[in-house]
Amino acid sequence: MDSVYLCRLDDIPDGTSRGFDPWREGRDTVFVVRQGAVLHAWRNACPHYGTRDREVPLAWRKDAYLDADRSSIVCAAHGARFDIATGICTLGPCLGQGLQRVEVELAPDNNIYIPPQGGRRPI
Amino acid sequence: MNIIGPDALVFGVDDLAACAQYLTDYGLAPAGNGRFEALDGTAIVLAHKDDAGLPAPMGTASMLRKTIYGVADQAALGAIAEELGRDREVKRLPDGSIEALDDMGFVLGFQVTVRRALDMPAETINAPGAAPQRKPNVVAVDENAPALPRTLSHVVYFVPDVPRAEKFYVERLGFACTDRLVGAGPFLRPAGTLDHHTLFLIQTPPFMKGIEHFTFHMGGPTEVMQAGSRFVNKGYQSFWGPGRHKMGSNWFWYFNSPLGCHVEYDADMDLHDEQWTAREAPAGADASQLFLFEKRDNWAPGGPPPGAAGAAERH
Ligand code: FES
Numbered sequence: 001m002d003s004v005y006l007c008r009l010d011d012i013p014d015g016t017s018r019g020f021d022p023w024r025e026g027r028d029t030v031f032v033v034r035q036g037a038v039l040h041a042w043r044n045a046c047p048h049y050g051t052r053d054r055e056v057p058l059a060w061r062k063d064a065y066l067d068a069d070r071s072s073i074v075c076a077a078h079g080a081r082f083d084i085a086t087g088i089c090t091l092g093p094c095l096g097q098g099l100q101r102v103e104v105e106l107a108p109d110n111n112i113y114i115p116p117q118g119g120r121r122p123i
Numbered sequence: 124m125n126i127i128g129p130d131a132l133v134f135g136v137d138d139l140a141a142c143a144q145y146l147t148d149y150g151l152a153p154a155g156n157g158r159f160e161a162l163d164g165t166a167i168v169l170a171h172k173d174d175a176g177l178p179a180p181m182g183t184a185s186m187l188r189k190t191i192y193g194v195a196d197q198a199a200l201g202a203i204a205e206e207l208g209r210d211r212e213v214k215r216l217p218d219g220s221i222e223a224l225d226d227m228g229f230v231l232g233f234q235v236t237v238r239r240a241l242d243m244p245a246e247t248i249n250a251p252g253a254a255p256q257r258k259p260n261v262v263a264v265d266e267n268a269p270a271l272p273r274t275l276s277h278v279v280y281f282v283p284d285v286p287r288a289e290k291f292y293v294e295r296l297g298f299a300c301t302d303r304l305v306g307a308g309p310f311l312r313p314a315g316t317l318d319h320h321t322l323f324l325i326q327t328p329p330f331m332k333g334i335e336h337f338t339f340h341m342g343g344p345t346e347v348m349q350a351g352s353r354f355v356n357k358g359y360q361s362f363w364g365p366g367r368h369k370m371g372s373n374w375f376w377y378f379n380s381p382l383g384c385h386v387e388y389d390a391d392m393d394l395h396d397e398q399w400t401a402r403e404a405p406a407g408a409d410a411s412q413l414f415l416f417e418k419r420d421n422w423a424p425g426g427p428p429p430g431a432a433g434a435a436e437r438h
Contacts, residue, residue: 061358062167068138079184079383091333092184
């Protein structure tokens with residue numbers, strides 16, 4: 001599988017989040033949170049209700065993955081909060097469980113890619 | 124205990140502006156002081172989570188702070204105060220309402236209901252073999268129909284001890300169990316309404332205690348579809364639906380929300396009285412939905428619009 005281009009670094013303002021549909025599944029299956037030059041990418045699947053067959057989306061609106069002061073990822077289904085850097089649920093229904101990380105690469109030209117196999121679910 | 128149903132739900136949220144926008148786009152009318160009203164005056168009330176006027180949070184991710192029930196009259200209010208006063212503190216608030224904790228620690232308010240009587244038609248259908256509900260030349264579809272929430276229908280709680288929670292609502296507040304999802308919990312109907320349920324309880328671990336969802340009744344399935352489609356088109360994230368429940372028969376469509384719970388549109392719920400015998404079914408998708416659709420990109424018979432090839436949206 002080839003790398004998948006997501007966007008330019010500038011397309012995600014510092015401190016914000018953005019959803020992507022890298023494998024053209026018809027909805028955002030991955031989201032990226034930018035903290036300075038550091039990017040954290042996660043599958044858009046809450047561990048609380050999610051199953052292999054049905055991934056449960058976190059956002060309440062396109063790209064809305066963070067709380068008001070942008071200090072945590074929040075699942076807008078039942079309010080679970082996740083640490084942005086580790087993906088661990090710190091409060092809510094999936095306490096102690098975690099989001100699935102997606103590898104992303106920031107190229108020297110400031111393009112963001114998912115490298116080959118970077119975001120596929122483990123078989 | 125002549126409890127009619129929930130008059131209002133009070134939330135302490137971290138993003139007031141987002142929640143206010145969300146509830147307005149959902150179809151509730153801003154009425155000032157953080158209050159967002161349906162057509163009959165039932166409401167969602169928002170405050171910032173640090174607002175000192177709010178009851179204490181539950182210590183979980185839930186943002187629900189209080190469920191305010193509407194009761195028939197002062198006598199009903201007095202009876203509830205007396206009943207709950209036997210073993211817990213019942214506060215009397217300046218607005219004439221009372222406040223007490225349920226057995227799970229949810230804050231409850233009771234007030235003489237603020238609901239305004241509605242006089243609005245239900246959705247009508249024409250079916251072979253039945254007298255037409257719409258006369259000749261009356262069309263059903265109006266793209267610009269308002270499709271607004273009419274009344275606060277029900278609230279669903281995650282509770283750590285369903286038998287104990289159910290006992291409180293049945294024995295102390297006069298609710299009746301209409302149906303039961305085994306493994307989840309009971310659908311509960313208070314004495315002052317025939318609606319299948321205004322409260323549903325789901326068993327969960329203690330760290331999940333709080334609200335799963337709330338919903339307002341719409342005028343019919345078409346309004347659920349119309350309001351839900353508009354909501355999706357404004358960018359809100361569909362979670363489950365549209366579909367139709369088995370128990371209660373209500374049509375549903377659930378959305379994620381910045382209030383830390385699901386928010387639903389529902390319509391056409393069964394009515395029950397004391398002649399009804401509660402049914403039981405194991406909890407699970409099969410038991411809860413008669414059928415389910417999923418929102419996809421619009422297309423007309425003849426094929427998807429140019430450029431949308433295969434890009435069906437799976438919300
Ligand atoms: S599905 Fe995410 S908190 Fe429940």
